[in-house]
Amino acid sequence: MADEVLARDLLHDARTLIAEREWAKVVVLVASLHPADLIDLVLSLDEDDRRALLDQLPTDIVAQLFEFVDDDELRNLIRSVGIEDLPAVLEEVEDDVAADVIQQLEPAEAIETLAALDRADEVAELMQYGMESAGGIMRRGFVALNEGITVGQAIDYLRVLRPPSEKAYYLYVVDDDARLRGIISIRDLLVSSPRTLLSEITDHEVHAVTTETDQEEAARVLQRYNLLAVPVVDAEGRLEGVTTADDLIDVMQEEATEDMYRLAGIHEEETILSPVRQSLRRRIPWLILNLMTAFTVAAIITPFENTIERAALLAVFMPIIAGHSGNTGTQVATLVVRGLALNQVEGRDFRLIIRKEIAFGLVHGLLAGLLAAGLALVISGNGWLALVVLTALLLNVLVAGLVGSAVPLLLRRLGADPAVSSIWLTTFTDMFGFLLLLGLGTLLIDRLS
Amino acid sequence: MADEVLARDLLHDARTLIAEREWAKVVVLVASLHPADLIDLVLSLDEDDRRALLDQLPTDIVAQLFEFVDDDELRNLIRSVGIEDLPAVLEEVEDDVAADVIQQLEPAEAIETLAALDRADEVAELMQYGMESAGGIMRRGFVALNEGITVGQAIDYLRVLRPPSEKAYYLYVVDDDARLRGIISIRDLLVSSPRTLLSEITDHEVHAVTTETDQEEAARVLQRYNLLAVPVVDAEGRLEGVTTADDLIDVMQEEATEDMYRLAGIHEEETILSPVRQSLRRRIPWLILNLMTAFTVAAIITPFENTIERAALLAVFMPIIAGHSGNTGTQVATLVVRGLALNQVEGRDFRLIIRKEIAFGLVHGLLAGLLAAGLALVISGNGWLALVVLTALLLNVLVAGLVGSAVPLLLRRLGADPAVSSIWLTTFTDMFGFLLLLGLGTLLIDRLS
Numbered sequence: 001m002a003d004e005v006l007a008r009d010l011l012h013d014a015r016t017l018i019a020e021r022e023w024a025k026v027v028v029l030v031a032s033l034h035p036a037d038l039i040d041l042v043l044s045l046d047e048d049d050r051r052a053l054l055d056q057l058p059t060d061i062v063a064q065l066f067e068f069v070d071d072d073e074l075r076n077l078i079r080s081v082g083i084e085d086l087p088a089v090l091e092e093v094e095d096d097v098a099a100d101v102i103q104q105l106e107p108a109e110a111i112e113t114l115a116a117l118d119r120a121d122e123v124a125e126l127m128q129y130g131m132e133s134a135g136g137i138m139r140r141g142f143v144a145l146n147e148g149i150t151v152g153q154a155i156d157y158l159r160v161l162r163p164p165s166e167k168a169y170y171l172y173v174v175d176d177d178a179r180l181r182g183i184i185s186i187r188d189l190l191v192s193s194p195r196t197l198l199s200e201i202t203d204h205e206v207h208a209v210t211t212e213t214d215q216e217e218a219a220r221v222l223q224r225y226n227l228l229a230v231p232v233v234d235a236e237g238r239l240e241g242v243t244t245a246d247d248l249i250d251v252m253q254e255e256a257t258e259d260m261y262r263l264a265g266i267h268e269e270e271t272i273l274s275p276v277r278q279s280l281r282r283r284i285p286w287l288i289l290n291l292m293t294a295f296t297v298a299a300i301i302t303p304f305e306n307t308i309e310r311a312a313l314l315a316v317f318m319p320i321i322a323g324h325s326g327n328t329g330t331q332v333a334t335l336v337v338r339g340l341a342l343n344q345v346e347g348r349d350f351r352l353i354i355r356k357e358i359a360f361g362l363v364h365g366l367l368a369g370l371l372a373a374g375l376a377l378v379i380s381g382n383g384w385l386a387l388v389v390l391t392a393l394l395l396n397v398l399v400a401g402l403v404g405s406a407v408p409l410l411l412r413r414l415g416a417d418p419a420v421s422s423i424w425l426t427t428f429t430d431m432f433g434f435l436l437l438l439g440l441g442t443l444l445i446d447r448l449s
Numbered sequence: 450m451a452d453e454v455l456a457r458d459l460l461h462d463a464r465t466l467i468a469e470r471e472w473a474k475v476v477v478l479v480a481s482l483h484p485a486d487l488i489d490l491v492l493s494l495d496e497d498d499r500r501a502l503l504d505q506l507p508t509d510i511v512a513q514l515f516e517f518v519d520d521d522e523l524r525n526l527i528r529s530v531g532i533e534d535l536p537a538v539l540e541e542v543e544d545d546v547a548a549d550v551i552q553q554l555e556p557a558e559a560i561e562t563l564a565a566l567d568r569a570d571e572v573a574e575l576m577q578y579g580m581e582s583a584g585g586i587m588r589r590g591f592v593a594l595n596e597g598i599t600v601g602q603a604i605d606y607l608r609v610l611r612p613p614s615e616k617a618y619y620l621y622v623v624d625d626d627a628r629l630r631g632i633i634s635i636r637d638l639l640v641s642s643p644r645t646l647l648s649e650i651t652d653h654e655v656h657a658v659t660t661e662t663d664q665e666e667a668a669r670v671l672q673r674y675n676l677l678a679v680p681v682v683d684a685e686g687r688l689e690g691v692t693t694a695d696d697l698i699d700v701m702q703e704e705a706t707e708d709m710y711r712l713a714g715i716h717e718e719e720t721i722l723s724p725v726r727q728s729l730r731r732r733i734p735w736l737i738l739n740l741m742t743a744f745t746v747a748a749i750i751t752p753f754e755n756t757i758e759r760a761a762l763l764a765v766f767m768p769i770i771a772g773h774s775g776n777t778g779t780q781v782a783t784l785v786v787r788g789l790a791l792n793q794v795e796g797r798d799f800r801l802i803i804r805k806e807i808a809f810g811l812v813h814g815l816l817a818g819l820l821a822a823g824l825a826l827v828i829s830g831n832g833w834l835a836l837v838v839l840t841a842l843l844l845n846v847l848v849a850g851l852v853g854s855a856v857p858l859l860l861r862r863l864g865a866d867p868a869v870s871s872i873w874l875t876t877f878t879d880m881f882g883f884l885l886l887l888g889l890g891t892l893l894i895d896r897l898s
Contacts, residue, residue, distance in 0.1 A: 034654065034656075034674060036673050036674050036675070067675070068675070155639065158636075158639055158640065159639065159640050186635045186636060186639065187607070187635060190604065190607055190608065190635065190639070191607065191608050205483065207483075222698070223695075223698050223699070223702070224485050225483060225485050226485070226516070226517070226695035227695070228677050228694055228695070245677055245694040245695075245698070246672075246675035246676070246677070246694075249671070249672050249694070249698060249701065250672070252698065252701065252702065253672070253701065253705070253791065256702070256705035256709075257787055257791070259709070260705070260708070260709055260712070260783055260787055261783065261787075263709070263713075263783075264712075264776075264779050264780050264783040265776065265780065266780055266783060266784060270784065271784065271788055271793050271794075272781070272784040272785050272788040272793070272794055272798075272802055272854065273788065273793060273794060273798065273801070273802070273805075275805075276805045276808045276809050279805070279809055280809060280812055280813070283780065283809075283813075284812075284813060284816065287773075287776070287777065287780075287813060287817065288816070288817070288820070290773060290776050291769070291773050291817050291820060291821070294768060294769040294772050294773050295769065295821075295824055297768050297769070297772070298765045298766065298768060298769050298824070301764060301765045301768070302762075302765055302828065305761045305762060305764075305765070306761075308757065308761040308764050309758055309761040312754045312755075312757040312758040312761070312764075313751075313754060315750060315754075315757050315761075315764040315767065316747045316750045316751055316754070317747065318764065318767065318768065319743060319746050319747060319750070319767065319768070319771060319879055319883070320740070320743040320744065320746070320747050322768060322772075323743050323746070323771075323875065323879065324736075324739060324740050324743050327713075327714065327736070327739050327872060327875075328736065330713050331713050331714065331715050331732065331736075332721070334709055334710065334712075334713040334715060335715060335719065335720065335721040336721050338706055338709055338710070339720055339721040339722065342702065342706070344720055344721070344722060345720075345721055345722060349721075349722065352722070353721055353722070356722075356724075356725050356728070359725045360725050360728055360729060360732075363729055363733075364729070364732070364733060364736060367733065367737070368736065368737070368740050371737070371740060372740065372744075375744055375747070379751065405721065423776060426772065426776075430768055430772065434768070
């Protein structure tokens, strides 16, 4: 807590000094901030102040900002640094970060920036992997040791190498063809006799992924086996890089956000603090589409205008049947989407889940239908209305559960994202529910009015 | 991929051998499985086979299962191991895992099991912290070095100590009162001269949390600063334990699941594969409550029966006004809930967000209202109906955005969970929307019919 107050005071001082263009003082003050805090300060400034501050900061501090910036703010940071200063900054970041930055640029600028780098080859190599693949987020700063050397030789090698990455928690053991054989922890190295061969203390049970593996799968491997890093190999099993927990945690959080947003029909780059113009641009198209589906639902009702005129009480039960089934379907879809994301569910559980949702839907539909039918009896004293309400709610609830579980599972089987927007589910349950209620009402209209 | 096929074959063989009670072969086969895979096999067996298998497995393998079991399966595992065998197993797990297990037991069994442990004191100490606090998930297996010793002394100490935890990636530096002073990586130790004092190579910028800190906050610190572990200190700053990335990743995932489930009104322990009886018990109470709110919404409509009889077209626009506003509110609530979880948003952004949602709601409401009014004109040719639809949709969309953003923010300010269920939001927007549409319709009924 004391830390947080201190940090807030520091930030306040920094803002004042930036406004007064007291650069010498600003740089001293800012040097004591963690890059994760500094990036927040930088992004909170207006465009002019931000550019001015970045101009004043040493290149290595600017470079660190690129390691801590969120994906959605990366473009803003690049713009403020300026394309002409970018190569100097990128020389100081890790290869995978440089590749991410260059992939955000216009093609012409990307080629120019890449060419200006000393490590153009290494960075270009990383750029060949899909942004969402393990290859796209892996780091090169791993340490590989040949299984044929001794512990003593390995320690001497590490002393000379001084591995530059803070991320070298695992040491990887490879054979003469650079194929991954296993891992050793630095701790094991430290506590073993110097004459021991690495092959004797190598842990061969290593969970690797390939460069083509989806980054989410790499995150799942990390979480499943309680690891801090997952090595990445090529098709021949040669060690190409390492994905680390800090990057994979971001993948997991993005994935969870994406699923939540997709269920609610929100653009993945949207945040509640996005400027209102941006939000309008991102949310309005979806909302208008949503409105159009509501129009379709309304179109289902229009032909029943006469039925509603003769039995207006049916309108009272419309929101009950639509709303309750919509919620039922959304619940089931959320359970399936999350279950798939956490690997609790697989495509082959399809039959099991459908069977379960039929049983669940029958019990739940009957219970809810009887309650709603009771309400209909109390309001109208008309047993036929109660029967219509019972039948419509029972069937619609049952269908909502089936559609809500089947659609995400089918999407996954087709290789698509299972996080179906609940808007399509509720559109469907609305339409089906109104058709049932008003259709049955029309058939029995002489008993209802 | 080849690994996965192999693992599946292994599991199939294991199941066959278990069914045949070929224990000697089962134990050999199972010993080659990672505990994360073995736990899946164990949990997939029926109660009898599970008990029989656990009886045959060596205690240290059973103990490892407790490190990899999910929270919601922990109770099943405890039951299958059996209360009488539990103390022997708990002797082999880490203190924090033992504390978690004992906290799942009935009070009498908990006391008995705790008393049977050699390390009863250490485990009991951990049990004093809230299950959701950093103290509740921290591990004791950290290595603390006094800042006054040299690198050579530290290495000798580590060789003798052979730190038992695979989690000892950071070495913590403390002063004479055991207060946390900073961290050193084993790598730094390895590459520094043996005569260097630890205080000279200590990184003092360390992000610690206290034992009372919420576990989610610890996870946020880990993610924000790209760490692999976050140290936990007591009120005096003394190092008490360490929370590691693997545990904090689980916290983040549980938190994301909880938010998604709460938005959809799902019990937090529910999964799509839960047995149907369990699902009925967990989902039905909420669904019936949901149905009751739908009844309340219906109660809003009942007094307008005459209005609907005279202008049945109003019923066509009911689902448009209710559904569209409900989706708008749910979107905003999802954005705020996720923003709060990811620390993008804080309570003090309240005014900013409300101002934005007013601007957004006016533009969006006017646009959606005009489109819906256009539809009303096309269907009915009645300008008054169009005006009623425009006004009701504009106002209801605006209010949905304000309620959807304000409620989670207010809940957070009150210290409650901001993940308000969208059911309450849609109940509110349904009721408000029907009141607007049918109320205005009643006022203008002579123009509409």
